[in-house]
Amino acid sequence: MKKIRRAINKKVGKPPGEAVYTGNYSEEQTKLIYRFYNPDTFDEVKPIELSEIKPKFNSDVNWIELSGFNDIEFIKKFGEQFAIHQMLIEDIVNTNHLPKFEENEEYIAVVLKAFSLKENGESYNRNNICIILKDKFVLDIHEFSNNINDSKIERIKLGKGKARKKGADYLFYVLLDSYIDTYYLVFDDLSDRLYELEDLLLGKSKENLIEQIHKIKKEITELRKFLFPLREAIAQIIKDEPELIEEDNLIYFRDLLDHLNQLTEYFQMYNDMVKSLVDLNTSNINNNINQVMKFLTIIATIFIPLTFIAGIYGMNFEYMPELQFKYGYYVVVISMVLLGISMFLYMKMKRWF
Incomplete structure (x- = not known):
C-alpha cells in the first residue's frame, strides 16, 4: 500500500x-x-x-x-x-x-x-x-x-x-x-x-x-x-x-x-x-478453543464432588462422628480418589473426550 x-x-x-x-x-x-x-x-x-x-x-x-x-x-x-x-x-x-x-x-x-x-x-x-x-x-x-x-x-x-x-x-x-x-x-x-x-x-x-x-x-x-x-x-x-x-x-x-x-x-x-x-x-481455531474448554470442563466436573466432600469435612462443627474414627482420613482420601477415577472412566466410556 x-x-x-x-x-x-x-x-x-x-x-x-x-x-x-x-x-x-x-x-x-x-x-x-x-x-x-x-x-x-x-x-x-x-x-x-x-x-x-x-x-x-x-x-x-x-x-x-x-x-x-x-x-x-x-x-x-x-x-x-x-x-x-x-x-x-x-x-x-x-x-x-x-x-x-x-x-x-x-x-x-x-x-x-x-x-x-x-x-x-x-x-x-x-x-x-x-x-x-x-x-x-x-x-x-x-x-x-x-x-x-x-x-x-x-x-x-x-x-x-x-x-x-x-x-x-x-x-x-x-x-x-x-x-x-x-x-x-x-x-x-x-x-x-x-x-x-x-x-x-x-x-x-x-x-x-x-x-x-x-x-x-x-x-x-x-x-x-x-x-x-x-x-x-x-x-x-x-x-x-x-x-x-x-x-x-x-x-x-x-x-x-x-x-x-x-x-x-x-x-x-x-x-x-x-x-x-x-x-x-x-x-480449526474454534475447535481448538472448544478442546481447551472441554478439557477444563472435565477437570472442573471431576473436582466438583471432591470439593464438596472436602468442604463438608472442612466445616468447624464440634461433633462430627467421623473425626473420631481412627482411619477416617484414609477412608475419605481413598473414596475421593476412587470417585475421581470412576468419573474419569465414565466420561471416557461415553467418549466425551
Whole structure:
C-alpha cells in the first residue's frame, strides 16, 4: 500500500502526457538491443545507440528491445523517433497502469505485466511491459532486463518454428505469448502454497494460519488487476482485426485469449479456495478453543464432588462422628480418589473426550 501511495505522489501535479517513472528499478540502466531477421539470416546488435537504429531493407522483421526506465529523456526521444504518442509513453513508465490495448494509424500497442522469479526463489518481480507493432517493426519495452524471451530468441536465431518465415505481427504474438505464460508460473506457485496450507489445516493444525492465507489472498487480488484487463485487451485485438495483423495470424491471438480464459478460471478457483481456507482456519481455531474448554470442563466436573466432600469435612462443627474414627482420613482420601477415577472412566466410556 505504501508503494502505491508513493507512486501516486510522484504523479500528482504533473501535466497530462508527462512521463514519470513510478517503479522501484530506478538504478536499471536504459539500454537498447536491435535484432533483425528474414527467412535466411538473423543478426543482433547490443548494446546500440538510438541514432544507429535504421531499418534494414533486406530484413522482414526489426525487433528493438528497450529495457530500463532510468533515463526518461532517452525514452522520450525513443518515442519521438518511432512516432509513439506521449500519452502512451506516460503509460509505459507508469508501473501502476493497468494493462490495455491501443491502436492508431501508425501502430498497435499492448501494455501488460509479466512476472519473473527472484534470485531467492521465494517471490516474483513484476515487470511493466509494452509491446508495439509497426510496419516491419516490433518494439519490446520493459522496465528491467529479464530472461523470459531467451528461449524464443534462441529458436528464432536457429531458424526453428515459424517466426523466421512470418512477419512482425507473428513476433508480436510470440512476445505476448511469452509474457502471458509467466502468469502460469505465478499460479503454479500459488497452487503449491494453497494446497500446502490446506493440508496443514486438514491436519487440524493448532497454529493460526490467517496471516499466510491473507498474504496469498492479497497476491491473488493483485493478479486480478492485471489479468482481467489483459484479457479484454486481447479480445479487443481479435474484435478490431487491425490491418497490421494478417488475417491468417488472428488464430494465434484467439489462442492467447484461450490461455487468458484458462488463467481466469484459475483465478476464480484459487480465490474460492482462499475463502474456504479462511473458513477452515476459523473452524480449526474454534475447535481448538472448544478442546481447551472441554478439557477444563472435565477437570472442573471431576473436582466438583471432591470439593464438596472436602468442604463438608472442612466445616468447624464440634461433633462430627467421623473425626473420631481412627482411619477416617484414609477412608475419605481413598473414596475421593476412587470417585475421581470412576468419573474419569465414565466420561471416557461415553467418549466425551
